[in-house]
Amino acid sequence: MELLSEITTAISRYGFNLIGTATVESYEALVPPxxxxxxxxxxxxxxxxxxNGGSAFWEGFRAHCAARPGYLREHEHxxxxxxxxxxxxxxxxxxxxxxxxxxxxxxxxxxxxxxSFMHLARAAGLAGPSILGVVIHPTYGPWLALRAxxxxxxxxxxxxxxxxxxxxxxxxERTCMTACPASAVSxxxxxDITACVQHRLQVTHDCGDRCQARYNCVYGxxxxxxxxxxxxxxxxxxxxxxxxxxxx
Numbered sequence: 724m725e726l727l728s729e730i731t732t733a734i735s736r737y738g739f740n741l742i743g744t745a746t747v748e749s750y751e752a753l754v755p756p757x758x759x760x761x762x763x764x765x766x767x768x769x770x771x772x773x774x775n776g777g778s779a780f781w782e783g784f785r786a787h788c789a790a791r792p793g794y795l796r797e798h799e800h801x802x803x804x805x806x807x808x809x810x811x812x813x814x815x816x817x818x819x820x821x822x823x824x825x826x827x828x829x830x831x832x833x834x835x836x837x838x839s840f841m842h843l844a845r846a847a848g849l850a851g852p853s854i855l856g857v858v859i860h861p862t863y864g865p866w867l868a869l870r871a872x873x874x875x876x877x878x879x880x881x882x883x884x885x886x887x888x889x890x891x892x893x894x895x896e897r898t899c900m901t902a903c904p905a906s907a908v909s910x911x912x913x914x915d916i917t918a919c920v921q922h923r924l925q926v927t928h929d930c931g932d933r934c935q936a937r938y939n940c941v942y943g944x945x946x947x948x949x950x951x952x953x954x955x956x957x958x959x960x961x962x963x964x965x966x967x968x969x970x971x
Contacts, residue, residue, distance in 0.1 A: 848883020
């Protein structure tokens with residue numbers, strides 16, 4: 724457990740304030756074989772799942788950029804690069820010192836290392852499902868992101884914070900559904916990806932600076948991302964949507 728404490732301390736000041744653990748077996752039991760991870764590090768026993776909740780990650784990222792003029796211009800994917808620099812810069816010395824066998828995993832490398840981070844969060848008890856197409860946290864609501872994971876050949880564990888957390892079926896307000904201008908969120912269907920994307924590609928103004936459904940979720944409202952971060956993520960998702968449908 725000392726190693727897990729050291730990992731948590733080393734990256735928390737950069738905005739990585741959510742840490743969970745899952746056994747390789749518990750994660751692989753949730754996903755089809757193409758998403759298994761055992762072959763990536765045959766000795767692996769544990770997955771340490773790293774994320775952020777609320778505005779802490781963005782604050783860390785902005786401080787990083789402020790100390791490096793030109794950083795945003797020089798990096799095509801600045802948030803991803805920030806993640807790699809912090810995670811590997813802060814944790815590699817710790818892992819090497821502990822003689823641990825390890826391998827870093829990232830959601831933005833899915834096409835070469837297909838790992839389901841949403842299922843990782845579930846296996847680690849770090850977040851539960853939602854009808855918004857994102858996982859949800861008891862404190863931060865939908866205002867969290869999964870940034871990285873580490874495969875380790877050690878047995879580490881931390882108590883789950885969201886075991887069996889599944890709030891949408893019993894939510895009575897459901898403001899996420901009424902707020903979505905595309906009517907793309909439903910308690911029965913969940914997130915209708917096609918309806919969401921088609922609306923955003925045709926009507927750019929009402930979802931241009933934020934996802935209205937996510938913004939109006941009743942959970943974690945006090946932890947909503949700042950406007951600058953909301954706009955950044957919306958721009959990036961719109962770029963990816965246009966790329967995808969251009970290639971269809």
